[in-house]
Amino acid sequence: MSQKEDFSRKSAEERKGISAEAQKLSQMLSEATHAVFFGGAGVSCESGIPDFRSADGLYHGEFEGMRPEQVLHASYFSEHTESFYRFYRTAMLHPDARPNPAHFALARWEREGRLSAVITQNIDGLHQMAGSRRVLELHGSVHRNRCLSCGAVRDLSFLLRCDETVPHCPLCGGRMKPDVVLYGEALPAAVFRAAEEEMSQADLVIVAGTSLTVQPAASLLTLSRPRSRWVLINLSETPADRYADLVIRRPVGQVLAETMVHLPDSHVADPVPDALS
Numbered sequence: 001m002s003q004k005e006d007f008s009r010k011s012a013e014e015r016k017g018i019s020a021e022a023q024k025l026s027q028m029l030s031e032a033t034h035a036v037f038f039g040g041a042g043v044s045c046e047s048g049i050p051d052f053r054s055a056d057g058l059y060h061g062e063f064e065g066m067r068p069e070q071v072l073h074a075s076y077f078s079e080h081t082e083s084f085y086r087f088y089r090t091a092m093l094h095p096d097a098r099p100n101p102a103h104f105a106l107a108r109w110e111r112e113g114r115l116s117a118v119i120t121q122n123i124d125g126l127h128q129m130a131g132s133r134r135v136l137e138l139h140g141s142v143h144r145n146r147c148l149s150c151g152a153v154r155d156l157s158f159l160l161r162c163d164e165t166v167p168h169c170p171l172c173g174g175r176m177k178p179d180v181v182l183y184g185e186a187l188p189a190a191v192f193r194a195a196e197e198e199m200s201q202a203d204l205v206i207v208a209g210t211s212l213t214v215q216p217a218a219s220l221l222t223l224s225r226p227r228s229r230w231v232l233i234n235l236s237e238t239p240a241d242r243y244a245d246l247v248i249r250r251p252v253g254q255v256l257a258e259t260m261v262h263l264p265d266s267h268v269a270d271p272v273p274d275a276l277s
């Protein structure tokens, strides 16, 4: 045995005592032939993006007398576009946020052929920034803005550079709308079908950073049964805990970083993707 192999084995042994959960997860990941990750707001917490739904979230409470769920509604966008954008720009955009160890671990597992897809409820684009390619964004992305008149698409920097509160299309002058799914709107059909397909083929589903109370999370998860094993990583209890094969109540980034160390032929250091350098 070479010195390198000996070192990596010893280092994994040392970590066994720290996290048996991560060790179990790495074993399940190694045994899986079609692993799928399903993530919610908790995945981006360690990147400094608050969950606007959570009770202690930064924006819990009032915005011009309303709850975020009311402001982020399709009808509110239509009728009070300027007020919508004031909230959206302050509460929903985090242009300086960077991927955390959870995003990097998932991107790496996809490259290594261990993970088939990331299905996410997040709109922050951090998975792609970390290098993930197959990302199914159920709720859209802040990185795309679409003209309601001509369909032209502009990125986030267009919105950030824009002087007016409500951005208008540089081609036709129409109103631009963020390509995120608002309350009262349907999920993007093609993305949802792809997510259903992934779930129905999965033999391992890692659910993280979601309480599974927002649909269609729970119904998507059910599609993977009875074939699939479930790992639930969330700080608080979820309705699916009692059906899970492994429940971990710790921050997602910590758990996935530890899991990466336990995986065979894995390395602690990960090169930073071009997008971040």
Ligand SMILES: [Zn+2]
Residues within 6 Å of the ligand: 147, 148, 149, 150, 151, 152, 169, 170, 171, 172, 173, 174
């Ligand atoms: Zn236009």
